[in-house]
Amino acid sequence: MVGSYDGVPSPVPAPQGINYVLVTLRSGERWTYHPPEGYTVGWLALAKGELDTGGVVSAGEMVVFESSEAPIVLEATGTEDAVFVLGSAKPHDHSLHLGYYSVHTSAEALEAGERNIVELGRKLREAGDRRTGTGNIPVFR
Structure with missing residues (x-):
C-alpha cells in the first residue's frame, strides 16, 4: 500500500523509511516479512481471522x-483467512511528546495541538x- 517491499514500490507517494502493506493469508498459510535494513519498528493490526x-492474535x-x-514470521491459524496490515519503519530522530x-515532537507543539483539539470539539x-442523509460532516478551519 505504501513504501516498497520485495522490490515492488507502491504507486502512493509517501515519505522514505516506512512500509505499510495489506496482507491476506489463507488458513494454515505462513509468511515471513523481512524488514529492509534499518527498519526496526514493526506493528500489525488484524482485521479478520487469527494469526500466530x-x-x-485475534481479529x-x-x-x-x-x-x-x-x-517477522506469521501464520494464519484460524478457520478463515487472516487479513491484516503490517507496518515497518526506520525510527525517527525526534523524542516524542x-x-x-496526539503525539508531537516538542512540548510546545503538543500543547498547541491539544488546545486545537479542545477547540474543535467545542x-x-x-x-x-x-x-x-448523504452523511455530510461539518468541516471547521
Whole structure:
C-alpha cells in the first residue's frame, strides 16, 4: 500500500523509511516479512481471522513488535483467512511528546495541538448534529 517491499514500490507517494502493506493469508498459510535494513519498528493490526505471531492474535487486535530488524514470521491459524496490515519503519530522530489525543515532537507543539483539539470539539458541540442523509460532516478551519 505504501513504501516498497520485495522490490515492488507502491504507486502512493509517501515519505522514505516506512512500509505499510495489506496482507491476506489463507488458513494454515505462513509468511515471513523481512524488514529492509534499518527498519526496526514493526506493528500489525488484524482485521479478520487469527494469526500466530509467536502468540495468538485475534481479529480487532494490534501488535507492536520488539525493536529489531529480525524477520517477522506469521501464520494464519484460524478457520478463515487472516487479513491484516503490517507496518515497518526506520525510527525517527525526534523524542516524542505524548498527549491524550496526539503525539508531537516538542512540548510546545503538543500543547498547541491539544488546545486545537479542545477547540474543535467545542465547535462541533456548538454546531449540533449536522449530519445529512448523504452523511455530510461539518468541516471547521
